[in-house]
Amino acid sequence: MSEHHEYHDPANVINPEHAEHHIVTPLQYTYVFGTLLLFTGITVLAANIDLGVFNPIIALGIASFKAVVVILFFMHVKYQSRLIKLTVGAGFFTFLALVTMTLLDYISRAWGLW
Amino acid sequence: MHEEHHEVLPQHLHHFATEEQQRETGTFGMWLFLLTEIMFFGGLFFSYLLFRNWYYDAFVAASNQLSIPLGATNTAVLITSGFCMAVGVWAAEVRKQSLLVIMLILTTFFGLVFIGIKYVEYHEKWEKHHIPGAHFDVSEFVHPGDYGLKEKPLAPDMAEKTQVFFFLYFAMTGMHALHMIIGIGLLVWLILRAHRGAFSSGYVAPIENFGLYWHFVDIVWLFLFPLLYLINRHPLK
Numbered sequence: 439m440s441e442h443h444e445y446h447d448p449a450n451v452i453n454p455e456h457a458e459h460h461i462v463t464p465l466q467y468t469y470v471f472g473t474l475l476l477f478t479g480i481t482v483l484a485a486n487i488d489l490g491v492f493n494p495i496i497a498l499g500i501a502s503f504k505a506v507v508v509i510l511f512f513m514h515v516k517y518q519s520r521l522i523k524l525t526v527g528a529g530f531f532t533f534l535a536l537v538t539m540t541l542l543d544y545i546s547r548a549w550g551l552w
Numbered sequence: 553m554h555e556e557h558h559e560v561l562p563q564h565l566h567h568f569a570t571e572e573q574q575r576e577t578g579t580f581g582m583w584l585f586l587l588t589e590i591m592f593f594g595g596l597f598f599s600y601l602l603f604r605n606w607y608y609d610a611f612v613a614a615s616n617q618l619s620i621p622l623g624a625t626n627t628a629v630l631i632t633s634g635f636c637m638a639v640g641v642w643a644a645e646v647r648k649q650s651l652l653v654i655m656l657i658l659t660t661f662f663g664l665v666f667i668g669i670k671y672v673e674y675h676e677k678w679e680k681h682h683i684p685g686a687h688f689d690v691s692e693f694v695h696p697g698d699y700g701l702k703e704k705p706l707a708p709d710m711a712e713k714t715q716v717f718f719f720l721y722f723a724m725t726g727m728h729a730l731h732m733i734i735g736i737g738l739l740v741w742l743i744l745r746a747h748r749g750a751f752s753s754g755y756v757a758p759i760e761n762f763g764l765y766w767h768f769v770d771i772v773w774l775f776l777f778p779l780l781y782l783i784n785r786h787p788l789k
Contacts, residue, residue, distance in 0.1 A: 461646070464639050471635040478627050478777075482620060485782035493786075497778035505771045512638045512767045514760075522579060529587035533594045540598055551606040 460517040470511045477504055563755045575757050582761040586768045589731075593772050596724050600779060603716050610713035613693050613703050615783035617682065618721070619673065623781040626669050627773065633662030634770045637763050644759040649752040652759070656746055659766065660739045663732055670729050674722075683722065684715040721780055728776060731769045738762055 481500045489496065510516040515526055545552050561571045568574035604611045640655030681689035693711040696703040706714075742762060745751065751759050 461642065462638070464642055467635055467638045467642070470638075471631065474631045474634075475628060478624060478631065481778055481782065482624050485620075485778070485785040488786040493782075493784070497782055498775075501775045501778050504774050508634065508767050508771055508774070512634055513764055514641075518579070519576060521576070522583060525580060525583045525587070529583070529590050532587070533590050536591065536594060537598055537601070541601075544602060 462511060462514060462517065466511060470507055473507060474504055562753070563757070578757045578761055579764070582764050586764060589768060589772075593724070593727070596720065596727065597775070597779075600720050600724070603713075603720065604779075604783070607710065607713035607716060609704070609706060610693070610710050611717045612784040613696075613706055613711075614682075614714040614717035614721075615780060616701075616703060616785070617680075617692075618781045619676075620781055620785070622669055622673055623777050626666050627777045629662050629666050629669070630770045630773050633659045633666070634767055636662065637766045641756065641759055641763045644746075644751045644756040647752050647754065649746065649749060652751060653743060653746050656739055656743045660736055660743065663736045663739070667729060667732060667736075670725065677718070677722075682714075682718055684719045688715050688718075690714065724776055724780070728769065728772055731772070735762075735766055735769055738765075 477500050481497055484496050484500070485493065487493075509526060515523060544550065564571040564574060568577065636655050636658040640652050640659060643649075643652035643655055677683055680692070681687050682692075690708065690711040692699050692701070693703070693706045693714050694708055696705055739762070742751075742758065746759070
């Protein structure tokens with residue numbers, strides 16, 4: 439039967455194959471919410487400190503961390519099947535490949551600002 | 553063991569073996585769409601990467617024209633709307649209809665607040681002649697002292713490159729805002745359906761998949777904010 443017996447589901451609509459189906463609780467969402475707000479504050483503060491070449495690295499690093507947290511918890515990917523996890527990973531990999539290849543094009547030009 | 557629970561679920565379409573498979577397929581399809589959106593915004597992010605490196609001084613001066621309090625508030629507003637959407641998905645999963653409707657309404661509300669703040673920012677750019685095109689005014693970048701700014705003055709040719717920053721600013725935040733507006737339209741439709749009980753008997757796929765779209769648009773903003781607003785904000789030495 440459904441292991442989430444505290445949620446009344448007599449027709450087993452949510453889980454007909456008896457597969458694992460984790461329902462993320464509002465408490466977990468609240469932790470995520472707090473984390474996101476906290477790191478937004480950190481990124482604004484870090485922008486006001488001169489860290490030279492590390493300013494954009496830290497800014498992007500924090501943004502990436504926030505994105506990962508949203509993807510894993512708000513979008514449930516942490517509790518999804520391998521198909522979904524692979525799809526998400528493939529998307530970001532392809533994006534990185536596109537950016538890298540385009541950068542290679544620009545960087546290897548004899549003309550231009552690089 | 554499978555037969556005891558063999559009921560025909562109302563949303564189960566005949567070409568899917570089980571409702572679980574149907575739901576998984578829907579989620580998979582929505583993620584494929586979001587991947588195309590990553591590529592779409594990705595092109596703009598790449599342009600930003602390139603031109604920020606080529607015209608760094610212009611990007612710094614132009615970025616400092618943006619209001620961090622407004623941008624940070626907008627970030628918090630979107631994060632809050634994402635939280636409301638997530639709780640809405642939970643409400644649909646545990647079949648609390650009124651909570652679902654309230655959460656969808658709150659998500660819409662925060663989305664509208666975001667658009668409102670964006671309008672205020674865009675209006676300021678219009679007033680200052682910082683919208684790229686025939687009426688763009690570079691004088692604030694060539695003579696910042698005249699405007700009471702502590703920026704470094706730019707040479708006229710570099711000052712012209714601030715138009716590139718503003719073009720990317722309007723293109724990226726404008727495209728993002730268009731996605732928000734489409735999302736708000738969809739939310740209104742979902743609110744009406746949720747109010748009529750369409751999502752209170754276990755059929756949560758539209759709410760979940762819309763949630764994926766909404767969180768994705770939120771993630772785009774989470775990158776836009778530091779890249780556009782926080783380029784070089786430490787006080788000048």
